[in-house]
Amino acid sequence: MTQVKTSLSRTEAWSLTTLSLASVAILVQTFQGDGAPLVASIAFSGLAYALSYAMIRWLGGVFIKAANMDRPETMGAVCAVVYLLAIICFIPFPFYKDIVAATSGGGNRDLVLEVRQIETGRFLHRFPHGKLASYLSAILSLQSVVILGVGDDLFDIRWRHKVLIPAFASIPMLIVYFVDFGVTSIVIPTFLRPYLGELFDLGWLYYAYMAAISIFAPNSINILAGVNGMEVGQSIVIAILILFNDCLYLSPEFLPLSLPKTPLPLSTPGSSSLHPATDSHLFSIYLLLPFLAVSLSLLNHNWYPARVFVGDTYCYFAGMVFAVVAIQGHFSKTLLLLLIPQIGNFIYSAPQLFALVPCPRHRLPKFNARTGLLENSWADFTLPEERFRDELDATSTSNSEAESNGHARKKSRIVTGRHSTLKKPVQSALKLLARFHLIRIEVDSSTGEVLRATNMTLLNLWMVWFGPMREDRLVIGLLTAQAVCGLMGLWVRHRLALWVFTVDNW
């Protein structure tokens, strides 16, 4: 058992202080200068890293005392609170330019003209309040997910209720999207345009789609979890990939792909000569940079051997950050491409999640103390002879209806030896999966019945393929796979888009 430290070492304290001071210096500079929001966002991320690093350390002892655990759980909540503080304090920066323009004219001739209109009451409208409301609604959704996530970590909420936590948290965002005249039409692929036109208004279906993304992203991260560093690691990889994609839109020179040459008719002043999607992607960068910072500081403590655990809060929070930036930035399809391992894990897990195949309470890989390696965990489909007999007695006395249905007769037929409770078709399906090396199964040599199988999670699949391994090797392998899948996804997205749509971005 690793000792939990609750104070910073001398080196740590110095590094964090230096980082914080540098960040504050940059912020002051930014605020006095032209208020470059991107620079401010980086500075806030530095501060967020330092603060969450220190908070995780300091609060470690408090958490252990409160929860009576030997290692602090729910540290994701601490990171989330630091993150929220950072993006709240950041609010003035993206709008700073407008404030300067509003109060002094900003030296820009067009703006000076606007200032003259102050008495007509139209002046205040120049300020991009619409964007502010989106930003605030994003924060609201993230705060909601933190509140509900902490509730989930404190009280053991049932699985089927848990799934809906992100749905509740997405309400503020969806409502503000609605109130804000959000776009609900989608661009139709070229080959369908003769039938559906160029744009197609999905209406309320679009809201259902956004809610589905909000539900899927957090939960898919939450089920690819349970190994030191896995939750935070995958979130960091995904965040970096989204940031990479965002950067493609920032400067036209970097864009290797064709761009629509005409600006959109409704473009607001300020976005002027840039790509029309630039604003959405800047928005995404502002939300992701501090997220990356707090996640890195959490990974520092959560990497194998972990000194703190992240809790469900972190998984919900991370997934919600991705859902929020993708929805508000209108790149939810791209997000799905980056979540391919999570989608794969969900599909692979589905037979167990939906109880087609028995699912034990925990499906994590098992630690073998002798070798120091993680090994596959197994779902057991057998009932040992004695227990089976007891159960049989219990059913036959309490549930006579089942008996008359032939259940009891079937059961009493095989009482000797171990016996698989799986139905024949399920057994055949499992055998097929095993043939494709997608699971490992144990078959009774005499009856040919499937007695047990490895649990269906990506973590177990990785070890079906590559054998038992140390915890950190497993995580590194999966994170590499995540990064490779994501990069391929992005490549496909930007290449294929040109074939399916006339231009890359909408």
Next chain:
Amino acid sequence: MTQVKTSLSRTEAWSLTTLSLASVAILVQTFQGDGAPLVASIAFSGLAYALSYAMIRWLGGVFIKAANMDRPETMGAVCAVVYLLAIICFIPFPFYKDIVAATSGGGNRDLVLEVRQIETGRFLHRFPHGKLASYLSAILSLQSVVILGVGDDLFDIRWRHKVLIPAFASIPMLIVYFVDFGVTSIVIPTFLRPYLGELFDLGWLYYAYMAAISIFAPNSINILAGVNGMEVGQSIVIAILILFNDCLYLSPEFLPLSLPKTPLPLSTPGSSSLHPATDSHLFSIYLLLPFLAVSLSLLNHNWYPARVFVGDTYCYFAGMVFAVVAIQGHFSKTLLLLLIPQIGNFIYSAPQLFALVPCPRHRLPKFNARTGLLENSWADFTLPEERFRDELDATSTSNSEAESNGHARKKSRIVTGRHSTLKKPVQSALKLLARFHLIRIEVDSSTGEVLRATNMTLLNLWMVWFGPMREDRLVIGLLTAQAVCGLMGLWVRHRLALWVFTVDNW
């Protein structure tokens, strides 16, 4: 010990279902009609009441299990979450009229003209995004206070850190106020106008003032607490008084006071013929009605004998609701008039809070099991003979400096009998307070020293005046006092305003 029920009785279930159905019916009606936000707000309050009532009951068992207590604590958090859900879902309603106007022209000629401007990009600006941002920032602040409050309830945070929780929570509101070109100038009273002009811009001092209100309101409620129903009761009284004050602005006919006849130059379309402050007070009503609803349902469970406790979360949350509506509605001075008992309690407590007079860990009135009544709790200033001697030895060996300063000599002078640790001036002050019946003290008959005094809280003061009483009588008495003080405050505010300023409202 009262048994904790975790399910609804038949009658309760029926009443709550009826209430919910009626509320939903009203909401549907409202959404199809002209979207009267006030009616919608009342309907949402009905739903919030039903939901929080049921949730408190259902979650009772879960809370007990999680915290290992015999009665559920932190139920305020449940109410707060229900409240947040209600005001988030309410967002479309205050802006509904504008949506209708935007999409169909709304039958209004002026608006139809506006619709033609859609291609110039100016159209979207008609939507009152500025108000939406204020509303969202209010929700953000309330969510923040809930997150931090739950943290406080879970971990025993130190008193001096606790005080700052509302300060952190007020950050989103203040930042959006800043970004939103918030008004930072105040109206100068008539007799000062020759020197300062009609308006005076406080600048950043105004932000400090708003932060101070946000810190004071929640903490002042948190220290007037600890008796069944006190926290919720006072919050309900204050909420009703603010609502009463809001109603004065709603309809000009109801206003008994003079009004400025000319509309403000910057007034936006929509607020047209009404009092210029109407919008702010509507905002306040929208936030307070659901608050009143969840508080009433909580009071139902928290009234003597309480089956659930509210936790610090509720106090912070309630105080923050008041601070938010007062700040955004620009009636923070009126709020202070309604908080007179809380202010009095704070001033009265100050000697103990700032350690001029020793302060025991808990200052709640004491329950006398024999009479079934609450009695004054006392702060003891004496050290019993033996303990005093021990301490004296300890100091004389470990701290020789103190000895040379004469402390040891002074102490060794009186080692027989009980001895007051208070300095002479403090004793005189306490005797003076006792003469004015503001505390009760116990004086050593031989030395004349003050040995102990009743704790300085409003709860204790009430019993200094009216003697021991049952818990619910004490609460009823204090709530009545709160209501009377508040009504007088409102009367003074609207009468005096005419003398100090030229018109009542600004």
